[in-house]
Amino acid sequence: MNKTAIFINAFALLFLIFAFIRDRKKAKKALTVALKSFFRILPTVLIIIILIGLLLGFVSKSTISKIVGEQAGLGGVLVVAMLGAVLHIPSLISFPLAASLIKSGASITSVAVFITTLTMIGVVTLPLEIKELGKRMAILRNVISFVIAIIIGIIMGVVL
Template sequence: MIIDKLKKSAIKSFKSLYKMLPLILGVLLLVSLIPVLIPKSFYLRFFQKNPILDSVTGSIIGSISAGSPITSYILGGEFLKDGVSLFAVTAFIVAWVTVGIIQLPAESLILGKKFAIIRNATSFLFAIIVALITVFLLNVI
């Protein structure tokens, strides 16, 4: 009984992974183009090593970006490797996942304009707060 459930779960997991493989490969290929298409000096000039400004800038960039969360994690890792601050990267990832400026028109139609704007503004502010708290806690630990 348990072995049958385990086999079913394993098969289902492999099928899901198989379906996700093209997306993962596509993301990796696109992200690998970033260092070639966008030089490090271009995006480093937006980040000044100031915790608050970097968090705001990261949140702005994450808010206007669209795509799957997997992409934001990979881009965040690349930004960290290239010297962008953890404040900026954390705000970028949180805003990418929670704020949807690109999706705002559709969200406004479905959920109402006031709700969509308040939700996005709150998510934007919380992305900054989460970035500041996260880096602070990492430095404490």
């Protein structure tokens, strides 16, 4: 077990202990919710893990690097940003996917952009957002988020 995993588990355990001290009943309910959501997300996690194995096994580093690596340039970043905006996959499993892409030659910039547009922008949920918040606000939020995601990615690429 690596340090990060130990830290995360300790963090969760600490919260759980506090929760049990504050309100036993609520804490038990939280555990039930946790158990249910664990089994709900498990199939998706397994799907992405198999896909990662296939991706790293079958697609060569140079191919991935050409599409989303340093050589891809701004065009590649734009494609990745669009992909993140359109795709509707749970953000929790986007992180292992992102890690596998970096391992196989993707640039920090494109991976950071992908995660950011994936979480912040939802083309699928846009109609609902327009209905609830109005056209102006919904479109402004999504468009500005798109630009922001690219800026964040570029800064991260420079710093890391």
